[in-house]
Amino acid sequence: MTTLSIIKADTGGFVGHSAVHPEMLAVAEEALREAVSDGLILDGHADSCGDDISLIMTHEHGADSERIHGFAWQLFQRTTGIAQRLGLYGAGQDLLSDAFSGNLRGMGPGYAELEFTERPSEPVICFLADKTEPGAWNLPLYKMFADPFSSAGLVIDAKMHAGFSFEVYDLYEEKRIVFDTPAQSYDLLMYIGAPARYVVHSVSSISTGVLAAATSTQRLSLIAGKYVGKDDPVMIVRAQSGLPAVGEVLEPFAFPYTVAGCMRGSHHAPIMPVSRAQAHPARFDGPPRVVALGFQIKNGKLIGPRDLFDDPSFDRARAQANEVMDYLRRQGPFEPHRLALEDLEYTTMHALEQRLADRWEAMPGVAAPAAH
Ligand code: F6R
Ligand code: MG
Ligand code: MG
Structure with a gap:
């Protein structure tokens, strides 16, 4: 192995x-x-x-x-x-x-x-992201392994037809569960649609049992008990012959979906698929970036990488990410550009609540201040 x-x-x-x-x-x-x-x-x-x-x-x-x-x-x-x-x-x-x-x-x-176990030809893609969190892989993994409108092989390839198992971690309560798709797709989506808490940890093929994808699932902010930065995630996906083709693995990133991260780990922003040369988030510490490094593995040797997002077919996604970034930025400190209070990594609100505790008073007609 x-x-x-x-x-x-x-x-x-x-x-x-x-x-x-x-x-x-x-x-x-x-x-x-x-x-x-x-x-x-x-x-x-x-x-x-x-x-x-x-x-x-x-x-x-x-x-x-x-x-x-x-x-x-x-x-x-x-x-x-x-x-x-x-x-x-x-x-x-x-x-x-x-x-x-x-x-x-x-x-x-x-x-x-x-x-x-290495196949005679073993194509893998290593995804590296910055300014976002591990749940950022939930949406593309679902599209690669469970959405036939994104991965044609789910319909066309007999080896993919039985579907895939998703292992999901609950990062708050540190427990795990497995969902089989397509049978339990809607159950799966109920959880992984909340990517700050539920994160796909791995995906395997139902027909062959082989492990197809693995992600990093650590949450630095919770581990440290204080803000130390977004835990920018990585992911490995194997491709071809019974697994999604390289192009099916990359297809979900043609849509710059929103993720949590960006400036101060505290904003929703579009994820931008980029070449290695462009993987340096600058504007508003973003937009969050993802690079895709393709390798062929032969006798354990890494043949590559190929810089897979260095391709004009992702130009539209990049342009759309910039448009979405402009739109969200104009909302400044207002949700949903800024994350909901419980997901903010900075603690200004706690300090404010202490400082302002004696300035809050009851609303007219209410006996005592409401607890907040
Ligand atoms: C986001 C990130 C940056 C910093 C920001 C402020 O994950 O790392 O956006 O949060 O640059 O950094 P500090 O607080 O170190 O000045
Ligand atoms: Mg980083
Ligand atoms: Mg840093």
Whole structure:
């Protein structure tokens, strides 16, 4: 079995929260090369979206491996060192603990991991996003694996006809459930339509049982108990021969649906599919970006990447994202551009409530102030 892991962290932004400094990426690439020659991993590629570094690695240690997670942790400490030396913004932002203890769960970095037996030809797409949250993958995953108006293979390909199972995490209560589509599509949509709480963690084929997709599902803000930045997500999707074709995997991103994130992790904004060269959110710390890196995996080697959104067929989505951004921005601090109070990552409201507690008084005709 081969494991494909994407482990990512924001260890410092250049400039502000907009990008990763080239020196940090160079160090990551060098460390991955060393890890290949030391025999720890089969292959590795370092990339970035916005201010997050992603380590894309193939290996034989399985998911949640202490050796692989420990390697990533040490590497992120080195890139934090560079960020500190250069005075980059938010150095070490996602490293929430001082000591590594077995795996990265709850420690800040995000990761998506997928174990599989390599097919004779193994096309995979690694999606990296910035300025949004893990639930941002819910809508495109539904379209890829459950919407026949988006993925023609669900109707046409006999191997896809039986549908797909979606494993959904409840991030608030830390429990999971599996829904089979198409039979339970409406139940599934009831939950994953609330992406701040319910997040698709993985998808597998009902007819073959193979794992087709995996996402990162960590929520930094809850883990840390305080605001530390949106936990920008990553996702792995395998494609072709009984799974959605590469073009079906990419098709949902031709529509720039709205996600939570953007400025101060506190706004709804359209997600913009971009090439790696354009993956540097600038306007209003957004719009949120997604890049799609395509690889063929052969004997564990990562052949690629191909920069799949570097394609004029996504120009319309980008233009529409800019239009939607203009429209939403004009609403300034009003919902639904600004997130609902309970989803805001900044805590001004709590401070305000304390400061103004004795200025609130009962409405005329009401005996005592209503509790709020
Ligand atoms: C969003 C994000 C940025 C920051 C914003 C303010 O996820 O990281 O939008 O929230 O730039 O950053 P601070 O509070 O560090 O000045
Ligand atoms: Mg940052
Ligand atoms: Mg980020």
